[in-house]
Amino acid sequence: MDRTQKVNLDLLKLIPADANIILEFGCGTGETGAEYKRINPNCLYVGIDQNADQAKIAEQKFDMVIATDLDSLDLSTTEITDGTVDCIIFNDIFPQVINPWDILQQSVNWLKPDGQVLANIPNTQHWHRIVKLLRGKWEPEENQTIAGKSPLPLRFFTLESIKQLFTQAGLYLYEIQTKGQSTAEFEKFQQIMAPALQGLGISAATFATQTKATQYIVRASKSPEAPRRLLIQTILMAPTACDRVRVLEPDRLSATIPGVRTISSVKSADLNVPLAGEEKVFIWQRTIMSYPDYLPKLRHLLQKGYLIVAEIDDDPLRRPEYAQNRFLSYRGCHCVQTSTELLADYLRQHNPHVAVFQNQLAYLPAPRTYSKDTVTIFFGALNREADWQPIMPALNRVLAQHSPQVKVKVLHDQQFFEALAIPNKEFEPFCAYERYQEILHTCDIALLPLNFNRVNSMKSDLKFIECAGHGVAVLASPTVYENSIIEGKTGFIFRSPEEFELKLEKLIKNPEMRQYLASNAYEWVAKNRLLSQHYRQRFDWYCEMRDRLPELNQELRVRVPELFID
Known part of the structure; x- marks a missing residue:
């Protein structure tokens, strides 16, 4: 053949x-x-x-x-x-x-x-x-x-x-x-x-x-034991923000577990899809549940026997609607899943059953080959002006010293692009994830500035993980990233504009240092931060929560008694 x-x-x-x-x-x-x-x-x-x-x-x-x-x-x-x-x-x-x-x-x-x-x-x-x-x-x-x-x-x-x-x-x-x-x-x-x-x-x-x-x-x-049958059904309310890393890729790997079936849909859900014998899990992804309008929807899920899970990967206080609706998005579910421990600590005041599933890479990109002629710097973000403004003067000074050897590729942020005082720059508007991956794979250095504040501190380290997977050396703020980056081994941390300038200068001048950091980070991600190493945590937790469903229903009755009014 x-x-x-x-x-x-x-x-x-x-x-x-x-x-x-x-x-x-x-x-x-x-x-x-x-x-x-x-x-x-x-x-x-x-x-x-x-x-x-x-x-x-x-x-x-x-x-x-x-x-x-x-x-x-x-x-x-x-x-x-x-x-x-x-x-x-x-x-x-x-x-x-x-x-x-x-x-x-x-x-x-x-x-x-x-x-x-x-x-x-x-x-x-x-x-x-x-x-x-x-x-x-x-x-x-x-x-x-x-x-x-x-x-x-x-x-x-x-x-x-x-x-x-x-x-x-x-x-x-x-x-x-x-x-x-x-x-x-x-x-x-x-x-x-x-x-x-x-x-x-x-x-x-x-x-x-x-x-x-x-x-x-x-x-x-080989085992005669029948697999536990679990339906994981997700409604995507913010599909362009984080559906891939938080839902679609975990679903893809969860479906390799015998007995597991995964379904996701955008802003609507068919509750007639469960098959006989399946234990049911329903996940609300980034859903702002209005009170009392969502009570009938939650009540219907309870009557259907679902375990109800809230999925959130951003600070809820960014949106006043959560508080205005009595935090029903979390109080009205059996349990909550999120992306960081800081988020989990906050969410537990609304629901005691919170699990942390870190963002991971679903696929390890191919090892990099690097250009010897040009150093390409990457910056990609949306609404990050307050984070990059303090380092922009230092960045422009370094770029001026090394032009035209240095090129900058900017994704999404038009203001950042316009603030760059260098002719050798490229801009790409909001694009598909695959295109973002292509661009990142051509870069040598990534800038990850993130000021310390409540919202930023609750973000995940996904940007570093993605850069590491694509062999890109990282220069990052301590906010979020110092818990993941090993200074001088898998990346550089800067704590001031002056330190940013010195370390960026070093990265541009020293290709061996860039590739040393990138290679170490790539190896670290391959050993520690691939989704294949973590995806069963979700299945195990859903099974645990399903086993405790009678207990969780009683707690939900105390938390939101109006859900149980006929």
């Missing part, structure tokens, strides 16, 4: 984000594994593929690659120890081997007691294939050959034979997803087949499900 350089997103989104050891059968050139290594670079990722040329390419991306014929592979001769693997992936290889049953049964020995198996398997019962058979045609699927070999003796799988394959291997299936689209032609096919189905006693609904699927995405476990 000629595997193109394409990430298998169906499998990628299911791989446990904190796995220590992963094994991928059919790794091809390693695109799926390489993308996963951005999420969890500290794991041991092992690839196995029959195509030696493609395996050689994968070697550049993986920790270990085995190029061998899968049917003749003796798993006992590999360097992998039984009972150590977190996840085994079968990337579209079962139809290409003579004995998939033996390969699956042998590989199960590698799994930890709670290890998982993921597989994508083409569906022989897809309606296109049925139509071909009815017309007397049957061609092998495209690309189901291995370079240098004759076409493989294919194995064909339906939903029932997939279940048998995994059950015989001693695995417990807990989820089979279907991939396929319901087109007008598909609906016409179902109508044509309806009389025959009725005559054969076959359920039309079951037949439709099994013939629509082009592929099945299988999740199985």
Whole structure:
């Protein structure tokens, strides 16, 4: 099979984000594994593929690659120890081997007691294939050959034979997803087949499900224990501010936990989405709940059996509406999640159940290569004039001394851009996060000024984490950042305009120092501040709060008794 350089997103989104050891059968050139290594670079990722040329390419991306014929592979001769693997992936290889049953049964020995198996398997019962058979045609699927070999003796799988394959291997299936689209032609096919189905006693609904699927995405476990089923449903009330780091990326990794389903929507929510057996969590992201207008909404969630969570990552006192509405946004929920300990300390006066989930990087960017000719300084912020004004004279003095060697890239802040007394500068207005990442990845030094005040002190260190991930040396205020930056090792802290000027001068003149700070910060983030290292904290806390729901309901009744008035 000629595997193109394409990430298998169906499998990628299911791989446990904190796995220590992963094994991928059919790794091809390693695109799926390489993308996963951005999420969890500290794991041991092992690839196995029959195509030696493609395996050689994968070697550049993986920790270990085995190029061998899968049917003749003796798993006992590999360097992998039984009972150590977190996840085994079968990337579209079962139809290409003579004995998939033996390969699956042998590989199960590698799994930890709670290890998982993921597989994508083409569906022989897809309606296109049925139509071909009815017309007397049957061609092998495209690309189901291995370079240098004759076409493989294919194995064909339906939903029932997939279940048998995994059950015989001693695995417990807990989820089979279907991939396929319901087109007008598909609906016409179902109508044509309806009389025959009725005559054969076959359920039309079951037949439709099994013939629509082009592929099945299988999740199985070595453990017979059924996973705890949890629905995490979020309403986004400030989607452009912080939805990615506070909701979307945590949801993406939480969904890799067996039994967890995540849903988010902007400014509205469908309370009919829970499935039978799911424990329900409802999160209000940055919501200003007006009193008493929101009481019926909260009451409805209580009647539906939800755990109600408030999500906030900014000082509530910035908005007088919170106080004007009796802080219902926090008092009216079972619990609150936030981004910093200082915020948590304040919020506990409104609700005693507050958890801190720090902002983290969901993906580790590629290591940097640096320009030897130009030093590029980055500044990106909104409404930060009071923070940068004290350092602007010093900044302009340094820039004047080093122009034209120095370039400044400014994001969002037009006033900062105009205040720069240097011709070599670029401005980018408010842009997509991906564009922000592109710009940051081209810079050498980032300026993070933040005056000390109540609002600033409650902010997170996300800007430093992002700069560190992109190999950018940081010159930052002590407010917020001195708790994260190791002075002289992962960045520089300045406590006055004079110190700012001296340290910026040093960073511009000394490329070795810049890269030393950036390299250390990059390594620190990779080891400590990736979301893959922390995402289970949310799941554990939601489960704990769900377990305490009767107690939390009683406390809520005392805090906001009007919620419980019929």
